[in-house]
Amino acid sequence: xxxxxxxxxxxxxxxxxxxxxxxxxxxxxxxxxxxxxxxxxxxxxxxxxxxxxxxxxxxxxxxxxxxxxxxxxxxxxxxxxxxxxxxxxxxxxxxxxxxxxxxxxxxxxxxxxxxxxxxxxxxxxxxxxxxxxxxxxxxxxxxxxxxxxxxxxxxxxxxxxxxxxxxxxxxxxxxxxxxxxxxxxxxxxxxxxxxxxxxxxxxxxxxxxxxxxxxxxxxxxxxxxxxxxxxxxxxxxxxxxxxxxxxxxxxxxxxxxxxxxxxxxxxxxxxxxxxxxxxxxxxxxxxxxxxxxxxxxxxxxxxxxxxxxxxxxxxxxxxxxxxxxxxxxxxxxxxxxxxxxxxxxxxxxxxxxxxxxxxxxxxxxxxxxxxxxxxxxxxxxxxxxxxxxxxxxxxxxxxxxxxxxxxxxxxxxxxxxxxxxxxxxxxxxxxxxxxxxxxxxxxxxxxxxxxxxxxxxxxxxxxxxxxxxxxxxxxxxxxxxx
Numbered sequence: 001x002x003x004x005x006x007x008x009x010x011x012x013x014x015x016x017x018x019x020x021x022x023x024x025x026x027x028x029x030x031x032x033x034x035x036x037x038x039x040x041x042x043x044x045x046x047x048x049x050x051x052x053x054x055x056x057x058x059x060x061x062x063x064x065x066x067x068x069x070x071x072x073x074x075x076x077x078x079x080x081x082x083x084x085x086x087x088x089x090x091x092x093x094x095x096x097x098x099x100x101x102x103x104x105x106x107x108x109x110x111x112x113x114x115x116x117x118x119x120x121x122x123x124x125x126x127x128x129x130x131x132x133x134x135x136x137x138x139x140x141x142x143x144x145x146x147x148x149x150x151x152x153x154x155x156x157x158x159x160x161x162x163x164x165x166x167x168x169x170x171x172x173x174x175x176x177x178x179x180x181x182x183x184x185x186x187x188x189x190x191x192x193x194x195x196x197x198x199x200x201x202x203x204x205x206x207x208x209x210x211x212x213x214x215x216x217x218x219x220x221x222x223x224x225x226x227x228x229x230x231x232x233x234x235x236x237x238x239x240x241x242x243x244x245x246x247x248x249x250x251x252x253x254x255x256x257x258x259x260x261x262x263x264x265x266x267x268x269x270x271x272x273x274x275x276x277x278x279x280x281x282x283x284x285x286x287x288x289x290x291x292x293x294x295x296x297x298x299x300x301x302x303x304x305x306x307x308x309x310x311x312x313x314x315x316x317x318x319x320x321x322x323x324x325x326x327x328x329x330x331x332x333x334x335x336x337x338x339x340x341x342x343x344x345x346x347x348x349x350x351x352x353x354x355x356x357x358x359x360x361x362x363x364x365x366x367x368x369x370x371x372x373x374x375x376x377x378x379x380x381x382x383x384x385x386x387x388x389x390x391x392x393x394x395x396x397x398x399x400x401x402x403x404x405x406x407x408x409x410x411x412x413x414x415x416x417x418x419x420x421x422x423x424x425x426x427x428x429x430x431x432x433x434x435x436x437x438x439x440x441x442x443x444x445x446x447x448x449x450x451x452x453x454x455x456x457x458x459x460x461x462x463x464x465x466x467x468x469x470x471x472x473x474x475x476x477x478x479x480x481x482x
Contacts, residue, residue, distance in 0.1 A: 018053045026052040027061035031079055032069025034221055034272070035192075036103055038172045040067045043102060043129050050133050058086070059093045063136070065122075068105030079105060083119050098139050100124060104191035108378055114144050121145070126177070126192050167426050169456050171215050173206055174198070175256065176222030180237060181275060183302075184313045184380040185342065185373065188223055195236045197228050200251045204263050216424055216456055216481075217268035220260065225271045226278035228253040254282040261290035266481050268424060268441065269293045273300060276324055277315035284331045292481075294441040295332050299325070300340035304359030305352035308345050313380070318359060325363055336412070336442035339368040341401055344394030346373070346385040353397050360404055366412040366444065367469065368405050372398045406468050413444065413466035421446065421471070422479040423461045425453060446471040458482050 026047055030040045043065065044054065055061055064086050068079045083099065090097045100122030101113055113120045121139045124132060128147035138145035178193040179186075207218055222228065231242045231250040242250070251259070253271075260269050269290075274297055287293045299321075303309055306318050316324075328335050341356065372394040375387045421440045429435035429447045437447050438459070447470060448461050458481035465472040 019048055022048065022051045022053040024050075024052045024062045025055040025057075025060055026063050026065065027055055027058050028065045028067065029082065030067040032067070032103065034172050034219070035174065035223065036067045036069055038174045038221055039103065039126060039129070043067070043132065046129055046132050050136065058089055061094070061097055063098050063100065065100045065102055068101055068103040076105060087119055098122060098136075100139075102126075102129070104187065108187065108191055110146055114146060123147075167455065168214055169424065169426050170217040170219070171210050172221045173203060173210070173218050174221045175203055175225060176228050179223040180227070181224060181277070181315065182313055182380065184311065184385070185302075185345065185376065187376050187378050190378050192223065195224065195227050196234065197230045197236065199233075200230050200256055200259060203256065204259055207260055207263055207267070211264045211267055214456065215267070216458070217270065218260070220256070220269065220271040222273070224273065224275045224278060226253050226274050226280070226283060228256055230256075252282075254280065254286045257283065257286045257293060258290065261286075261293050265290075265292055267292060268481075270296065270443070272298045274298060276301065276321050279324060281327055281331065284328050284335075287335075288332050294443065295334055296336045296338075296441065296443040297328065298338045298340075301359065302340060302342050303345065303348075303352065304356035305348070306355075308348055308352050308355075311347060311385070312342075312345060318355065322359070322362060334442070336366045336444070337363060338443070339363075339365045341368055341370045342373050343370070343397040343401060344373040344389040346381060346388055348373075348389055348397075353400075356401060357404060360401065360408065364408045364411060365405065366442070367409050370398060370401050370405065409468040410466070413468060413471060416440075416444065416463050416471055417466055418463065420460050420462050420476060421473075422481065423448070423459050425455050425457050425459060427455065440471065444471055445469060446473060448473045448475050451475055 026044070028040055028044065030037050047063075052063065058064065066079055066082055066086075068076075079101075083101070086097070086099045090099065098121045099119070101120050102124050103126055106113070106123045106125050110123045114123055121144055122135055123146040124135060125147060131147045135145035135147055176195060176197050178195045179188045180195045182189055210218060227236055229236050229239060229250060229252055231239055231246040234242075239247070239250070257269065257271070269292055276299060279299065287295065301321055302312055302314060304318055309317060325337065328337065343353065343356070373387070373389070375382045423438040423440055423446045425436045425438040427437050429437040432447075434450055435447045436450050436453060437445060440446055446461055446463070448459075453459050453475060458479040459475045460477050460479045461471075461473040462476050463471045463473040
């Protein structure tokens, strides 16, 4: 649930520049969080070297892959409908087509897809993408193929992702894989394995390469970026067994942030997702030290009730979370904070719900990702807890926190009016082809007339108006970042 799901990107098809000599056609769609979209870039890179060019035409594809998410029931249902569509095309139009499932659903529903329902030829878990050439050879010979083994080492640090469907301005850089936080509502530790971090040198090389190719902003990505810890390889939980030299030369997340900021001083640096129990103040101090590290933190809390936090196995209390927020605001007064919130978790009472509302009143988040609890198969909550909050109650509570968040979002955007803010131009505005759309360093969308500016420019914009989610203004010149 802590993985941000951008509804606008769901089902996005990846497009790759055609590689001469490649004769096979790959159709690949992605669902879920940013990690899945990043993984699809890795898969495309591997398959490009195996003779595949991407296609937008499902009917023409030799191989159809869907990269899946298990975090919400809605995502799973959408993927199932897509698999039905693929198989209908396979039966009626293209019988040679092979269909495969990647990612978190692949790990969770492997036998169901392959053996019971027989709707796919190929099942590949999040740590097995390098095995794709071998698995495809199996499929080509008429056998089903599966690899969902979770690795303790795999970080894909040696594969340079092919950037697909990109605006050429912003990019994700994956720095960790897996998660050690066994939140009772979350399936990620079971589908992506234990936490391990990528070699910082390979991260810096990717950041430098992105800058050289014209990218202006990166987001360091992981299920829990604050847990980043490199001491020569290995799982985070094994750090206590490291040698004295390994411990002395280890790189934690605060240090990695600084390395990235120093490597490309003109490039904006973001990160997601943070976990309250793992976010230390040295990270916030690193943010304060470098102008190019954006003053924005996505800090999921999930509930304002200590009792529910305990039921969720969150390793922080309400008081600790508020103390962290207050310290962030002390070190970076203008830091923007967003959240994830689950309503209707098993046993949640009206008092628990009120605790969530009062926490939101204290923080006044800029925006958030809010969900009604849905039971996810394979999680501890599904095995041990009854989903006992009635659906109408969940819907009413969700509506209440959404309404409160809307008020807070407007309050935060109104604070930006009459200010001059730096905006990185990313694309045309959705509502007007005469306006640019970009984001401030606080991750707020801003729109303004195009004039002579272009995508990729850093522009100073005077904010004259706002909605709950968007700043509206006029450009007053280039910023110092250009």
